[in-house]
Amino acid sequence: MTAYPSPLAKALSVAHNRGMMRFALALFLALAFAPIACADQSDWRLNRMFERLSQTTLEGEAAQLESSIWQLWMRSENEDSNILMRLGVNAMNTGDYPAALRAFDRMVKDDPNFAEGWNKRATVHYLMDNYDASVADIERTLALEPRHFGALSGLGMINVEINNHKGALSALEAALKVHPYLRGARHSIEELKKKLLGSPT
DSSP states (O other): OOOOHHHHHHHOOOSOOOHHHHHHHHHHHHHHOOOOOSSTTTTTTEEEEEEEHHHOOHHHHHHHHHHHHHHHTOOOOHHHEEEEHHHHHHHTTTTTHHHHHHHHHHHHHTTTTTTTHHHHHHHHHTTTTTTTHHHHHHHHHHHHOOOOOOOOHHHHHHHHHOOOOHHHHHHHHHHHOOOOOOHHHHHHHHHHHHHHHHHOO
């Protein structure tokens, strides 16, 4: 990837309507889910990846690092969680949110230290308009993985939905701090600052 309106960038754009944001989010989830060897948010390789992500000046390298980070996040050492992850993501991508929620409910119950389980359940709650539940799961995700730019971006999206521009700005700035190449976040930050200043967009 060289040009970064990625699916995530599209999903973060405050200019998009809600339907487009949801379509972009579903597309991003489909692209991000790629199984590799056992890992999770505690994988030792993540520290090196995030360090390099903060240093690189190459967008292509940043895109590769983002993909590798997601692949580590998406895998648990608990194989049952990996099966539930596949079931839940497949259900989410076909619009069967109740089935996805059941899969992720079981995952967070059986594997509560797996950050991505909470993040995926937060995503389903967002898609079902359960914003309070989504925020609660985002908080659990960030407690386990404070660098989770996906969860921070999701928090920004929820705050955009409820017109909490200050909260959205704070979340997206935090996401950009850990992932400087989230251009969708950068554009959204600029738009939110205009709104907070009362300037025309």
